[in-house]
Amino acid sequence: EAGVVQSPRYKIIEKKQPVAFWCNPISGHNTLYWYRQNLGQGPELLIRYENEEAVDDSQLPKDRFSAERLKGVDSTLKIQPAELGDSAVYLCASSSAANYGYTFGSGTRLTVV
Amino acid sequence: AQSVTQLDSHVSVSEGTPVLLRCNYSSSYSPSLFWYVQHPNKGLQLLLKYTSAATLVKGINGFEAEFKKSETSFHLTKPSAHMSDAAEYFCVVSVWTGNTPLVFGKGTRLSVIA
Numbered sequence: 001e002a003g004v005v006q007s008p009r010y011k012i013i014e015k016k017q018p019v020a021f022w023c024n025p026i027s028g029h030n031t032l033y034w035y036r037q038n039l040g041q042g043p044e045l046l047i048r049y050e051n052e053e054a055v056d057d058s059q060l061p062k063d064r065f066s067a068e069r070l071k072g073v074d075s076t077l078k079i080q081p082a083e084l085g086d087s088a089v090y091l092c093a094s095s096s097a098a099n100y101g102y103t104f105g106s107g108t109r110l111t112v113v
Numbered sequence: 114a115q116s117v118t119q120l121d122s123h124v125s126v127s128e129g130t131p132v133l134l135r136c137n138y139s140s141s142y143s144p145s146l147f148w149y150v151q152h153p154n155k156g157l158q159l160l161l162k163y164t165s166a167a168t169l170v171k172g173i174n175g176f177e178a179e180f181k182k183s184e185t186s187f188h189l190t191k192p193s194a195h196m197s198d199a200a201e202y203f204c205v206v207s208v209w210t211g212n213t214p215l216v217f218g219k220g221t222r223l224s225v226i227a
Contacts, residue, residue, distance in 0.1 A: 044217070045215075
């Protein structure tokens with residue numbers, strides 16, 4: 001079974017530029033999460049999807065961040081415009097009620113210069 | 114609400130000696146608890162998980178953890194450290210319903226000295 005796939009693996013952009021990250025969860029996993037991991041910290045939840053519905057986006061900075069999960073499968077996380085403080089690793093994960101399992105992708109390391 | 118506290122930000126051990134990484138949790142409901150490991154520039158890897166079955170949980174690479182409800186602890190141990198164990202370790206709590214987010218601790222960096 002393929003794992004959670006994220007792209008790109010690395011991204012370097014100038015501040016004020018837009019950036020987008022893509023995630024393909026494990027097939028059949030209805031729940032998808034986006035986490036942000038700052039350097040030296042544990043991951044923190046940004047948004048959680050149940051199928052195509054965002055059911056928890058209280059930690060998403062909505063002035064510059066947006067996300068979508070069309071058709072309840074792939075998801076895209078966007079930042080516009082990026083700020084220096086957005087430099088972090090953005091992790092996608094998925095889970096299923098059928099088993100006690102969360103699976104994480106390898107993440108996208110964003111550097112804003 | 115759930116939270117975890119990893120009591121040590123950095124632990125250093127000699128190769129071949131025991132490893133102890135400490136974690137206390139707080140949860141309004143019966144928790145599910147996990148330990149994840151992250152090697153430099155690598156993704157998160159699940160070491161082990163507790164989901165209300167046996168309180169002593171065995172994981173990969175010789176690691177194990179014991180759930181102690183009375184102490185609200187879930188410490189990670191390994192009898193003998195290996196150089197390849199050097200990494201960042203995260204204690205994680207959730208209230209498992211199949212779609213509940215994980216709440217991570219701040220991490221413990223394990224160094225292994227030859």
